[in-house]
Amino acid sequence: MALTRRNFLGWLGAGAAATTAAAVKPAVAASNKHFEGHPDSNAVLHDLVACVGCRRCEAACNKVNDLPEPDQPFADLTVLETKRRTTDKTYTVVNRYDGLRPTGLPVFAKKQCNHCLEPGCASACFVKAFTKTPEGPVIYNPKVCVGCRYxxxxxxxxxxxxxxxxxxxxxxxxxxxxxxxIMEGKLPGCVAVCPTEALVFGKRKDLLHTARQRIARRPDLYVDHIYGENEMGGTSWLYLSDVPFEKTGMRMDLGTTPAPALTAGALAAVPMIAALWPVLLGGVYLMSTRRDKEAHKEKEDALKSAREQEQAAAKASLKKASEDAAKAQQKAVEKAVKDALAQAEKKREEEQKAKQQAQEAGQSPDGQGQESEEES
Amino acid sequence: MSSQAVRADRGLITPFNVIAGVIVIMGMVLTAWRFAGGLGAVTNLDNHYPWGLWIGLDLMAGVALAAGGFVTSAAVHVFGMKKYSSAVRPAILTGFLGYALVVIALHYDVGRPWRLPYPFIMSQGTTSLLFEVAACVALYLTVLFLEFSPAAMEWLGLKRARMIVVKLMLLLTIFGVVLSTLHQSSLGALFLIAPGKLHPLWYSSYLPVFFFVSAVVAGLSMVIFESSLTARYFADKMDEAHKQEKTTVAFGFAKAAAFTLVGYFFAKLIGIAVDNNWHYLASGYGAWFLVELLGFVALPAFLFAIGSREKKLGLVKFTAVWTVFGIILNRLNVSLIAFNYHLPASERYFPSWQEIGTSIFLITLGLIAFKFIVTRMPILYSHPDYPDEH
Known part of the structure; x- marks a missing residue:
């Protein structure tokens, strides 16, 4: 690849634009907009301290949502031996964690959708199948779902x-x-059936207040953190615990950035690339065609001047040749004249000689005598 | 093997046809199995791994490796590097078939493929990067089809239609580069939403930039690789100009790939530095990351530079294949291997034989289509009626 200055500048521009596009992200994430959830939206407070792991919430969930019968009955607590997650047949699961409490009692934690204030699923869905309702729940519309599973x-x-x-x-x-x-004014199935008030339903605002009070009342017992208050921008399911959250399968490394903010920068770059790339590429095209044209012109010019030089040289040599020829001709003429003159002179001399001889012969007819005279 | 292509014209019973036939039959069985039994019947996908081999390899790696089309057409039509003209048509064809396969693979992967137009006609989820990817891939497949169409039109003798498309070529190329920039980078950006699941060494807010730059490398390498394959198996279809330009293309693209890989290498280092993730390099995943970064980014950058400088065609070809593997490895790392790194080994995903078989089936379909087109249409030679085209 011939890396010319123009190409290089073109690529440099491309690189700079791409870098700028990527750098948009923090600016968006740090914008002054902060969504604190729909006003008066509902939430559930799950207090791990109160949960006894009876699995009645699981049973109730299964019943109110018409889910298929599980392989093992809900009363069978051996299910808790293994860690479980939500599946297509279970909206919620309770897991048991041993060896965390000084008393030796196990900790139970219920797992289900946390109904984020700004849900990642809704932000990721390319057919808007998920909706964060003003009431709090994040609901799913199967009628548009393509099944991409993003x-x-x-x-x-x-x-x-x-x-x-x-x-x-x-x-x-x-x-x-x-x-x-909830729309009928009833409690969620799991909350309604909970025998220990480990699950409490209410306005999110109020539940945060309740949670803070519980921590304040028993600072020796509770971890000073309301899980879900700020995790991933805040959720509509809140948790209190007396053991470190990360020990009960709840990740503490998720941060407080709501999921949509994570992709906002990349999304923001899209229209910019769509707007500026054609300009940049068009410019590169024009530069490269102009370069080609210039190169073409330069070549033409060079050819032209070469041709002219050649012509001049040819003319010069022609002139010299003709001059030489003229000179040679003159020389030849001169020589011819000289020769002719010389010849004429010779002829004249010869003639004179002949005349002389004739004269001499006329004076003494006996030419022999003269010859013999000369011999002797 | 080189005699295979020649023999293929004579009879149906050739090694290529037999192997391809067996794979196609297997693929048809798997297809029936997949659509009658659902994803659960043939895949190892689960609730932790909603995306498996079909996304990691067929979509993520497939789209990257199909980048040769936009890279080559941009080099020739926009940057004016006319000496690579002969590489444009094969690269566009490879790109077109690559994207077509991606879209076919998506039909296998999504739960309700007949709803794939829904994002455009039913409910536009514009907050999703996947919407952006879907829109760009759909548009770019159309662009690639149009860019490829002159070859088909020359074959079919549609002079008028061909003239129209040829006149639009610059516009199509620019549109193609814009769309490619967008969706190549957006494929990386898809994972921005999952910082808790993708290992920090691979997760970076620069993921879209990484994906775009590495796609350029993948495209350049694939053009070199593909031209070495066609030179070997379809030499009888190549005219003199294509044979002569072949090495120019290989060395030129190798040089470009070397430069781009160096840039990519430093971009990756900056990605680690920005998030101060150096300490992860000392872990097992760190070792694996270094294998990718040193073995499949730094090393090929070096080898491409040597190969193009010393004019070693063999080295350039080898490095192109090596780099292609490196890009596939990167896409698999991001979507599968370093994804869900926090899960215990027992919950990790490994593709089922049916998933692997389906991927092989789709790649075979691509090869068959490539062979069909290259042996009929003016891809590796200039059509005598349109000599100015190449």
Missing amino acids: CMIACPFEIPAYEYDKAFDPEVVKCTMCHPR
């Missing part, structure tokens, strides 16, 4: 599941916070 990649809490076994109408499956029941 929502499952996007969810930081690893909640949405997929019906891989269905060939014709597979859907993404996750907890709805019992949105239909």
